[in-house]
Amino acid sequence: xxxxxxxxxxxxxxxxxxxxxxxxxxxxxxxxxxxxxxxxxxxxxxxxxxxxxxxxxxxxxxxxxxxxxxxxxxxxxxxxxxxxxxxxxxxxxxxxxxxxxxxxxxxxxxxxxxxxxxxxxxxxxxxxxxxxxxxxxxxxxxxxxxxx
Amino acid sequence: xxxxxxxxxxxxxxxxxxxxxxxxxxxxxxxxxxxxxxxxxxxxxxxxxxxxxxxxxxxxxxxxxxxxxxxxxxxxxxxxxxxxxxxxxxxxxxxxxxxxxxxxxxxxxxxxxxxxxxxxxxxxxxxxxxxxxxxxxxxxxxxxxxxxxxxxxxxxxxxxxxxxxxxxxxxxxxxxxxxxxxxxxxxxxxxxxxxxxxxxxxxxxxxxxxx
Numbered sequence: 001x002x003x004x005x006x007x008x009x010x011x012x013x014x015x016x017x018x019x020x021x022x023x024x025x026x027x028x029x030x031x032x033x034x035x036x037x038x039x040x041x042x043x044x045x046x047x048x049x050x051x052x053x054x055x056x057x058x059x060x061x062x063x064x065x066x067x068x069x070x071x072x073x074x075x076x077x078x079x080x081x082x083x084x085x086x087x088x089x090x091x092x093x094x095x096x097x098x099x100x101x102x103x104x105x106x107x108x109x110x111x112x113x114x115x116x117x118x119x120x121x122x123x124x125x126x127x128x129x130x131x132x133x134x135x136x137x138x139x140x141x142x143x144x145x146x147x148x
Numbered sequence: 149x150x151x152x153x154x155x156x157x158x159x160x161x162x163x164x165x166x167x168x169x170x171x172x173x174x175x176x177x178x179x180x181x182x183x184x185x186x187x188x189x190x191x192x193x194x195x196x197x198x199x200x201x202x203x204x205x206x207x208x209x210x211x212x213x214x215x216x217x218x219x220x221x222x223x224x225x226x227x228x229x230x231x232x233x234x235x236x237x238x239x240x241x242x243x244x245x246x247x248x249x250x251x252x253x254x255x256x257x258x259x260x261x262x263x264x265x266x267x268x269x270x271x272x273x274x275x276x277x278x279x280x281x282x283x284x285x286x287x288x289x290x291x292x293x294x295x296x297x298x299x300x301x302x303x304x305x306x307x308x309x310x311x312x313x314x315x316x317x318x319x320x321x322x323x324x325x326x327x328x329x330x331x332x333x334x335x336x337x338x339x340x341x342x343x344x345x346x347x348x349x350x351x352x353x354x355x356x357x358x359x
Contacts, residue, residue, distance in 0.1 A: 045207030
């Protein structure tokens with residue numbers, strides 16, 4: 001076979017691309033028919049895509065939950081501070097009830113505050129716990145780390 | 149989605165977070181078909197037998213591309229590439245290019261279709277004038293020879309006229325039909341006819357194609 005002319009390769013390249021199916025201008029049914037014609041099984045790849053979508057949705061949900069918790073935390077702390085002021089003498093039981101009620105929808109934060117609460121021994125410690133909460137909130141730290 | 153309806157070209161990259169699973173399935177199919185075109189251009193297979201380096205398939209490439217986009221490892225620049233499908237196809241091209249470079253760099257032409265505007269950002273090159281398209285650019289030389297041989301030996305006058313139109317940058321079937329003053333169905337039929345002939349030839353072992 002003689003060495004082909006390379007100078008006119010361009011038009012033959014264009015012919016090659018011209019005869020290939022154009023995925024941008026085909027209906028979905030045409031795309032699926034062409035894939036079947038080519039003997040390409042899309043099921044394994046589609047399963048990977050579905051898994052990736054599930055991972056992505058889970059990750060988005062986790063980020064949304066975190067943002068919601070961050071947005072809600074200042075108001076919760078404010079409510080605790082207000083209540084503690086109206087409770088008079090601060091006791092462990094009162095604070096435990098407050099944490100249980102105010103953080104019922106936030107198990108991580110609740111558990112962190114309970115741990116801190118268990119390590120306190122005086123009313124000063126309890127007040128200090130409320131101060132810690134306020135300081136941590138000001139520093140925008142995760143309440144899950146409280147007392148660790 | 150209504151049968152026959154297509155999402156291609158209608159969705160902007162900024163909508164990527166709002167796609168439904170069904171839309172993703174359709175994009176995956178289109179990306180797989182596009183990957184198969186790149187595979188064919190590289191001589192990595194033909195009907196029922198698509199395998200790239202390491203046994204990778206067009207579906208593997210399309211799935212990997214979707215994973216990278218969803219994981220945020222490939223991000224888009226809406227200014228450079230506003231439509232979603234070209235962006236996703238750009239990611240597919242980039243992955244094929246990586247496999248190509250790792251597999252047979254000595255025998256391949258570069259695929260300059262993607263440049264990076266930033267880390268992990270594949271961006272479509274904007275073509276100026278008569279630059280080859282990404283697909284044209286990565287066709288193996290022996291496949292170009294095969295195209296030429298089929299068209300020449302076949303003596304199909306309409307195909308040869310189409311080749312001349314393509315050479316003059318008249319590339320859309322409707323434009324070609326108008327230029328040649330024939331029905332667009334004739335152009336579409338010639339396209340399919342030649343595609344099937346090319347598939348038969350390309351299904352032969354590579355050494356036979358070259359001889």
